[in-house]
Amino acid sequence: MSRPRLRHLALVVEDAAAAAHFYCETLQMEEFHQDPDGSRFVTDGYINLALIQRALDGDVPVGFNHFGFEVPDVASTAERLTGHGVAEPVLRGGDRPFAEYRATDPEGNWFDLSEHGFLPPDRRS
Known part of the structure; x- marks a missing residue:
């Protein structure tokens, strides 16, 4: 992989x-994955779609939420991002x-960055 690839979309449902x-x-x-909150993750084998379960008390609206790029190197990508005046990417918590x-x-x-991709571990190329 020589450049970032769009591999992930997320909807709040x-x-x-x-x-x-x-x-x-x-x-x-x-x-291929279900979070404890009921969110589901589906794939076509190339891009995954996160279907984020809307919380009853949540303030996040239904609809588009974020997208994600698989990148060859997060550090160099972060450097390019901050060079364009945006905040440095932050580590996401959890065990996803x-x-x-x-x-x-x-x-x-919002968008996510991943060096190992967005597919399940047994499907990564």
Whole structure:
């Protein structure tokens, strides 16, 4: 891989289980991960789609949430980002098998950075 690749999209949904079922049944995606909060992750084998379960008391609206890039080197990518005036990417917490860092563009849109990609470990190339 010589340049970053868009490999991840995330939507906040009212019913993650129903949304995952829809994408699996209609577009032949495959569910590969479920978070304790009920969020589901599906893939077409190249890009994954996070279906983030909206919390009843949450203030995050339903709809588009963030996207993610697989990058060859987070440190050099972070250097290019900060060189363009945005904040340095921060390490994401949790035990997810993907998305090591969170960054923002100049408009404040969130995106993730990952050196090992967004697919399940057994599917990584």
